[in-house]
Amino acid sequence: MMCRNVKIYLSQRLTDEKLKDIGGRFGIGESGVSQVCRRVKFKMKNDKELAKNISAVEKKLIASRMKT
Numbered sequence: 504m505m506c507r508n509v510k511i512y513l514s515q516r517l518t519d520e521k522l523k524d525i526g527g528r529f530g531i532g533e534s535g536v537s538q539v540c541r542r543v544k545f546k547m548k549n550d551k552e553l554a555k556n557i558s559a560v561e562k563k564l565i566a567s568r569m570k571t
Contacts, residue, residue, distance in 0.1 A: 505519040509543060511529055512544075513557070516540075522537065
């Protein structure tokens with residue numbers, strides 16, 4: 504479940520897609536996407552290891568976009 508939530512969070516952070524489109528991909532509504540992102544941010548504040556891991560993935564995704 505957390506993996507799915509991180510995917511939603513990163514989709515929202517790293518793309519220009521609308522919440523509706525992100526939600527459609529994951530089978531949830533726009534408000535669901537917002538809630539998931541809010542929960543992930545909260546967990547990251549309280550779990551520094553999680554925040555570090557998500558940040559590392561985010562940096563790799565950004566770097567891979569620049570190479571193509």
